[in-house]
Amino acid sequence: MASKRKIATCSLAGCFGCHMSLLDIDERLLELLELADFDRSPINDIKEIKGIVDIGLVEGGLCNAETVRVLQHFREHCRVLVSVGECALTGGIPSMRNHLSLKSCLEESYIRGVGVENAHIPDDPELPLLLDKVYPLHEVVKVDYYVPGCPPSADALWHVLSALVTGRDPHLPPALLKYD
Amino acid sequence: MWREEAPPAMDAVRGILESHERDPGELLQILIKVQHSYHYVPDAAVELIADHLRVTRAHVRGLVGFYSFLSSTYRGEYAVYISDNITDRMQGSTGLATYLCNRLNVKLGETRQDGRVSVRFTSCTGMCDQGPAALINERALTRLTRQRMDRIAELINSRTPMEEWPAELFVVEDNFRRSDVMFRRAFEPGAALKAAMLRGGDETLKSLQFEEAVDPSSGHAWRRGADETLKELYRSDLRGRGGAGFKAAIKWETCRDISAPERYVICNADEGEPGTFKDRVLLTSYADMVFEGMTICGYVVGSTRGILYIRQEYWYLKSHLEAVLARRREADLLGRNVLGTGFAFDIDIHWGAGAYIAGMESALIESVEGRRAKPRKRWPLPVVAGLNRRPTVVNNVETFAAAATIALKGGAWFAGHGTGHSAGTKLFCVSGDCERAGIYEYPFGVSVREVLRDCGGLDAQAVQISGPSGVTITRAEFDRILAFEDLSTAGTCMVFGPQRDMFDVVRNFTQFFRHECCGLCTPCRVGTSLLEMLVEKVAAGKGSPVDVEQVQSICQLMKTTAHCGLGQTAPNHVIDSLVKFRGDWDKRMKTTDFVPAFDLDAALQEARQLTGRDDAMAHL
Numbered sequence: 001m002a003s004k005r006k007i008a009t010c011s012l013a014g015c016f017g018c019h020m021s022l023l024d025i026d027e028r029l030l031e032l033l034e035l036a037d038f039d040r041s042p043i044n045d046i047k048e049i050k051g052i053v054d055i056g057l058v059e060g061g062l063c064n065a066e067t068v069r070v071l072q073h074f075r076e077h078c079r080v081l082v083s084v085g086e087c088a089l090t091g092g093i094p095s096m097r098n099h100l101s102l103k104s105c106l107e108e109s110y111i112r113g114v115g116v117e118n119a120h121i122p123d124d125p126e127l128p129l130l131l132d133k134v135y136p137l138h139e140v141v142k143v144d145y146y147v148p149g150c151p152p153s154a155d156a157l158w159h160v161l162s163a164l165v166t167g168r169d170p171h172l173p174p175a176l177l178k179y180d
Numbered sequence: 181m182w183r184e185e186a187p188p189a190m191d192a193v194r195g196i197l198e199s200h201e202r203d204p205g206e207l208l209q210i211l212i213k214v215q216h217s218y219h220y221v222p223d224a225a226v227e228l229i230a231d232h233l234r235v236t237r238a239h240v241r242g243l244v245g246f247y248s249f250l251s252s253t254y255r256g257e258y259a260v261y262i263s264d265n266i267t268d269r270m271q272g273s274t275g276l277a278t279y280l281c282n283r284l285n286v287k288l289g290e291t292r293q294d295g296r297v298s299v300r301f302t303s304c305t306g307m308c309d310q311g312p313a314a315l316i317n318e319r320a321l322t323r324l325t326r327q328r329m330d331r332i333a334e335l336i337n338s339r340t341p342m343e344e345w346p347a348e349l350f351v352v353e354d355n356f357r358r359s360d361v362m363f364r365r366a367f368e369p370g371a372a373l374k375a376a377m378l379r380g381g382d383e384t385l386k387s388l389q390f391e392e393a394v395d396p397s398s399g400h401a402w403r404r405g406a407d408e409t410l411k412e413l414y415r416s417d418l419r420g421r422g423g424a425g426f427k428a429a430i431k432w433e434t435c436r437d438i439s440a441p442e443r444y445v446i447c448n449a450d451e452g453e454p455g456t457f458k459d460r461v462l463l464t465s466y467a468d469m470v471f472e473g474m475t476i477c478g479y480v481v482g483s484t485r486g487i488l489y490i491r492q493e494y495w496y497l498k499s500h501l502e503a504v505l506a507r508r509r510e511a512d513l514l515g516r517n518v519l520g521t522g523f524a525f526d527i528d529i530h531w532g533a534g535a536y537i538a539g540m541e542s543a544l545i546e547s548v549e550g551r552r553a554k555p556r557k558r559w560p561l562p563v564v565a566g567l568n569r570r571p572t573v574v575n576n577v578e579t580f581a582a583a584a585t586i587a588l589k590g591g592a593w594f595a596g597h598g599t600g601h602s603a604g605t606k607l608f609c610v611s612g613d614c615e616r617a618g619i620y621e622y623p624f625g626v627s628v629r630e631v632l633r634d635c636g637g638l639d640a641q642a643v644q645i646s647g648p649s650g651v652t653i654t655r656a657e658f659d660r661i662l663a664f665e666d667l668s669t670a671g672t673c674m675v676f677g678p679q680r681d682m683f684d685v686v687r688n689f690t691q692f693f694r695h696e697c698c699g700l701c702t703p704c705r706v707g708t709s710l711l712e713m714l715v716e717k718v719a720a721g722k723g724s725p726v727d728v729e730q731v732q733s734i735c736q737l738m739k740t741t742a743h744c745g746l747g748q749t750a751p752n753h754v755i756d757s758l759v760k761f762r763g764d765w766d767k768r769m770k771t772t773d774f775v776p777a778f779d780l781d782a783a784l785q786e787a788r789q790l791t792g793r794d795d796a797m798a799h800l
Binding site for chain 2: 065068069101102103106121122123125128129130131132133135139140141142
C-alpha cells in the first residue's frame with residue numbers, strides 16, 4: 001500500500017464546532033487512521049506542521065494577525081487546502097462585527113463594558129492584533145475545496161476526507177448540502 | 181450632508197392620497213408623486229400612505245428601498261442623475277460628473293448641506309445617441325458638455341425654477357436615420373383600427389362608409405373583424421420586438437381563448453436595457469401607431485383596458501402622451517364606444533420608478549400592481565394569469581406598432597419582408613463609436629457590417645448586440661446577421677472603436693447588473709456582487725488566473741441556476757469578453773499566484789492606532 005496521507009487541521013476564528021463534528025465520524029476515525037496520519041491538529045495537540053502535508057482543513061475565519069499567519073502557513077504547507085464550515089467560508093458569526101467599527105467594538109468591551117476596571121484597550125505585544133474586519137479564508141489565500149455547514153455534518157466531512165485521502169475529487173451530494 | 185430638521189407638512193401627501201383610490205395597486209404611483217413633491221418619501225408620509233391603503237409600513241418602505249428614483253432621504257430641490265451607460269462613459273460622463281460636483285460643491289451621491297442639490301449616477305437613461313445624458317427633476321438632459329454643466333450649476337445655485345430653464349438644455353432628438361417600409365410614411369390615426377374592424381368583409385362592405393359598415397344591419401358582425409385580424413397576425417408571423425421573439429399571434433389568441441371576466445393589454449415601455457432607445461422614439465413620434473396597436477389588441481382579445489408601463493426616465497413625455505390619448509378619446513378611437521361599434525377600450529399610463537428588472541413581463545405586472553418589481557415564477561405565464569391574475573398580453577412598444585401596420589397592410593405584406601424566421605422590419609438603436617448614432621429601420625436579416633457601414637462605424641473592434649445581456653461580437657463576426665436565426669436582438673447595437681479597452685465595458689456592465697439585480701434569488705444576488713468584486717480586483721491589478729477561474733465558475737452557476745432572465749444573461753458579456761478579448765484581461769494580471777484584493781497590513785492599521793503598537797507582530 002502507498003504511504004499514508006498526512007492531514008493537518010486548525011481552528012481560527014471559529015468555535016471548534018467543526019472539529020467536534022469531525023470527531024463525530026465516530027468509528028470511521030479508525031478507518032481514516034488506516035489511510036492517513038494527523039500532523040498539526042488540536043486533536044493531537046501538535047503545534048507545528050512538519051514538512052508538507054497532503055490535506056489541510058481550516059475551520060474559522062480570519063479575525064487577527066495570528067489567524068492570517070496560521071492560514072498562510074497552512075497554504076504554504078498543504079497540497080490541498082479545505083475551507084471548513086460557515087466561518088471559514090463567509091466569516092460567520094464573528095463577522096457580525098463587520099457592521100461596526102473596530103474602535104466601537106473594543107470600546108464596548110474594554111472601556112464602557114459593565115464592571116470594567118482599569119479601562120483601556122489591551123495593547124500587550126503578546127496579543128494578536130485584530131483585523132479591521134473578519135474575512136473568509138478565500139479572500140486571503142487560494143482555497144481548493146469548500147465544505148459548508150454550521151457545522152458541516154460528520155457525514156459531509158467523512159465524505160470529503162475519504163475522497164481526498166483516496167485521491168478522488170470530493171463532490172458533496174445534495175442530501176449533504178441541505179440544511180432544513 | 182443634509183439632515184431633516186423638522187418633519188415637513190403632510191398637506192401635499194393628503195392631497196395626493198385623495199386623488200387615488202384606496203387600492204394597494206396605486207402605491208407605486210402615489211410614491212412617485214410624493215417623491216416628486218417632497219424630493220423624498222418622508223417617514224410621516226409612509227405612515228399616512230400605509231394607513232390609507234391599509235398596507236404595512238414595511239411594505240411601503242420596501243418599495244421606497246427598491247426603486248432607484250424613490251428615496252427615504254432628501255435628494256434636494258434639484259436631483260441630478262447622470263446616465264452611467266458605457267456609451268455615456270465613452271462620451272466623458274465620468275469626468276463631467278466630477279466637474280459638476282465640483283462646481284456645485286457637492287459630494288457625489290450626497291445631498292448638499294443646504295438641501296439644494298444632489299448628484300448621483302443612474303443606469304442608462306435611453307439617450308445613448310445624444311449623450312452624455314442626465315436627468316434633473318424628471319427632465320432629460322442631453323449632449324452634456326462642461327459649458328452646459330456650468331450653465332446647469334448656475335441655474336441650480338441661483339435657484340431658478342425648472343419652468344424657467346432654457347429649453348435648449350432639454351432638446352431630445354429622434355435621430356431617425358433610416359426608415360424602411362414600416363416607418364416611411366406618417367401614420368394616420370384610426371386607419372389601422374378601421375381596417376381591422378372591416379377585415380374579412382366582402383366587396384360591398386368595403387364600398388360602404390365605415391359608420392354604415394360597422395352598423396349591425398350591414399351584416400358584418402364586428403367580432404368577425406377581430407378574428408380576421410388575428411388570422412392576419414398569424415400570416416404576418418410577427419415575433420415580439422422586446423427580444424424574446426415569441427409569436428404575437430399565439431400570445432393574443434391564448435389570451436382571447438381563456439375564459440375570464442376581464443383581460444388586459446399591457447405595453448412594455450420600460451426599455452431598461454442599456455443602449456436601447458427605440459421605444460422613446462416611437463412614443464415621441466409614433467405614439468398613435470403604438471396606442472392603435474394596443475387598441476387593436478384589445479379588440480382582438482376582447483379586453484377593455486390597456487396599460488402603458490413606461491420608465492420614469494421618459495417622464496418628460498408625460499404631457500405629450502396624455503395629449504395623444506386625449507385626442508384619441510376625442511376622435512372616438514378610445515373610450516366606451518370606439519368608432520361607434522360598442523367596443524370599449526381605454527389606456528392608462530403607469531410609471532416605473534427606476535428598475536431594469538421591471539422590463540421583465542411578470543416583474544412589470546408586479547410593479548403595475550403596486551409592488552416591488554420582482555419576477556414571478558415562470559408558470560403560469562402572464563398571458564394565462566397576469567395582471568390581477570387575469571389573462572394579460574404584454575408586448576413591447578414596437579410589437580404594437582408592428583401590429584397596427586399589419587392590421588392596415590395585411591399579414592402577407594409584412595411577412596414579405598425580413599427572413600424566413602424573422603418577418604418584417606426592425607428598429608435598431610445604434611450608439612457608441614460611429615458617426616451617425618440613432619435609429620435605423622432595416623428588414624430582419626441585415627448584417628452587422630451593413631449597419632456599421634450606414635452608421636459610419638466600420639473601424640469598430642466590437643459591437644455589443646442587444647445590450648449588456650446580449651452578445652459581444654468581434655470584427656471577424658461582422659457578417660453575421662441580425663435576425664432570430666443568428667443574432668436575436670431587441671435592436672441594440674453599441675459600437676466600440678479600436679481605441680477602446682474592452683475591459684472597461686465589462687466593468688460597466690458588471691456594475692450595472694449588480695445594481696439592477698432584484699435580490700430575489702441567491703445565484704443572481706450574490707453572483708452579480710461577486711462578479712463585480714472580482715472584476716474590480718482584476719482592474720486593480722490584483723487579479724490572477726485563480727480569480728479568472730472563479731469568475732468562470734460563477735458565470736456558469738448564474739447561467740444555470742438564476743431565477744429569471746436577468747441572472748441567466750448577466751454573465752454573458754463576461755463570458756464573451758474572456759473568450760474574445762482575453763488580452764484586455766491579461767494585461768491587468770500582474771501575478772500568477774493568488775493575492776488578496778485588499779492590503780492585509782492596512783487591515784491592521786486601525787488596531788495599531790487603537791493600541792499604539794508598532795512591533796513586528798503588529799504588521800503583516
